[in-house]
Amino acid sequence: MSAPSQFAINFSEKFPSLTNSPILEAVIHWDAPTSKSLEQTSLKEKLTNRLPDYPIIQPQYGVEVKIDTPIDMPQFLQKTQWSGFRLENISQNYVAQFNNTGIAFSRIKSYEGWENFKNEALRIWNTFVELAEPETTRRLGVRFINRILVKQDESISTYLKSEPYRLSGLEISPKSFFYQDTYQVAGYPYQINLVRTIQPNQTGSGSEQALIIDIDVFTNAVSSIQEDLNQQLAEMRWLKNKIFFSNITNTALNNFGS
Template sequence: MQAQKHYSRAPITEALIDIQVQLPQEVKLDVLAQVYSSIQAEYPRREEILVFQGQMIAGASVGATASQSQIGYRFFSDDQKQIIQVRLDGLTFSRLAPYDCWERFRDEAKRLWSIYQSLTNPVVITRLALRYINRLDIPLPVSDLNNYLRTFPEVSSDLPQGLSGYFMQLQIPQEQLPTILVLNQALVPPPTQNFISILLDLDLFLEQDIPQDEIEFWEVLEKMHEQKNKAFEACITEHTRELIN
């Protein structure tokens, strides 16, 4: 397996770091709103994050009720390429294409987490996830997708080999760290009719043995990034590397 490269045409459409926590009971939305005061210059647009709940009522008559509640805020950078969610259950930082590099992405997530953490004082970190959503644009004609992908659904030779669509999900326990890799792969709409596009979504998460110490926490995330890199390289071929170099 090759070492991770910095691809000049990286197929990343979105990268995100998600940190889920348990907050003290006294932390409410007004505390989350204080995060905005600290980052408003870089993230001027603000939206509320709402959740909707419905309930069916059965008996002599059947009815339904619905309600909504606010669980946090979503902040956007000027160019709408960076998004931070601050919620009563955690923080998510996303970077949309074009993606520059891991170091810049990680360092901004660390800065935002530091602000969130200092204001909310989480009791415990319950889940850590690193997700990279890629779109591989492969020029037509394509005789065999196996030329571009090493992880791909195999169709019985007794069936027609043409595909108009597919979705595949694999859940793969990882070595060294007790993480799970959720690999989603599917045909998605291409940018033009001259391509076939494949979604390659790598979602790596950790729900046990999460370090609460700050230094150890970011060391674990660094190892998760290495795992993600290995998974990506394991899924593609040299033909794909030539397309994104």
């Protein structure tokens, strides 16, 4: 018996280009704690100077919870403190969340393609490195959230190759579901979080549901060399595409303008 072939990322394998892509949000995220304290007023001024094309700057706040437990009277303390900034560009289709643990860069309106998105993310990342001076990057992730409208009379199998599990004994399909799977990519330093869920359509009629396919490819072995970083991003993007296009049907592809 021959051994199973080893998986390999193959950049010669091409994926369809979609004119009506279901991408709701695309994210590149660096988990890279700052090596120095960031001061709110000073940081806002520096961001304004370095990123004039991101004029919308809003402070973000986190909640710190502390419980003191003296013998006579335990106390629950809650403190709100500044944690960073949320920046938007003039067109309000790019969002950068800039805080003391790293950055998350998102495309939140019609996805324009990988190269523009990646290059802009790297520009924001380089600004973060300059201002925050992180000593290490603990995690790099490429995440794409897809939203597909499903009509009431349509089956999930119209869009997904693998249907949700049917209930044994009654042999009925779930009205709603939430599946989350985590995978380690053999031979590569990448892991994958895959979420598939169905939820009511918040913007349309009650006769539609929204199928969410959330693919997060990430690594904890992040290169600090620009050329290697580009390679890692390309590999993670390939994995994201491989997962998505391997799990949706030809009918879905036609609907998305393949």
